[in-house]
Amino acid sequence: MIIRFLRENVYAAGLLLLLRLYVGWKWLDAGYHKLKDGFDASGFLKNAVANPVVDRGTNELIYPTYTGFIEQFAQPNVGLFNWLIPIGETLVGLGLILGGLTAIAAFFGVFMNFMFVFAGSVSTNPWMILLGAIVAISGSNAGRFGLDYYLLPALRRLRGKRNSQQGLAA
Template sequence: MFNQFLRENKISAAILTVLRLYLGYEWLTAGYHKLSSGGFEAAGFLKGAIANPVKGPDGSIVYATYVGFLKHFALPNAHLFNTIIPLGEFLVGLGLILGCLTTAAAFFALVMNFSYLMAGTVSSNPLDILLGVIILAAGYNAGRIGLDRLVIPFIRKMISKENPGRTKISA
């Protein structure tokens, strides 16, 4: 019942718009500050996350696989992450604010939030994850008051032209 309210109700769409604008502003400004500061450098954060991983009560590393990813892929390719992180944050924020490809933007916001959490940064990530999950669960309704109202029908039309035997495309 709540899921139906979240995904179909016009009042819910208005509430989701407020949540979406707040979360989008947070992501947009975080990305903008990194992009406009003259050069974002991820290597220091990555080295800190590798040197001080999240540990459980018994002292074992909780996210060993993620620490391995940071150590063996992210740190050697820090130059790539120096671009991907600020640009990703900015584009996620823009998508959420404009209500354009909202569910995709919410999904990638969640990926980044969980990445920051697994690296040991709490900050506002739990609240951002909660809001992101609500927006993602709402699907199309989260972007109904936004560009998704125009973009999603266009995408559905393009997909149905490519797959003429397919009649129903779910949101």
């Protein structure tokens, strides 16, 4: 019932507009400052490996595969992450603010927030996960008052055209 309301109701779309503007601004602001001031994830990554999230009772790693990913892939490729994180944050922010590919932008925002939480950084990440998940679950209704109003029908027509051309070729 709530999901149907979020996905179909015009009043929900208005509330989602306010929500995505807030969440989008937070992402855009974070990405912009990283792009403007420079960003180096190496300290964060070193700390995530040196102080991984552990179970206080058993002292075992809670996310051993994620810690391994950081140690074996992210740290050796820190230059890639120094570029991906600020660009990703900026694109998520723009997508949410403009309402373009809104559900996809929200999904990637939630994804990035989870990665920060897995590394042991709580901060505002749980709050942003909750708000981003609401926008992502709302699907196209979250972008009803944005670019998605025009973009999604155009993409559907393009996909339909492509499918019909493939049917003729077969």
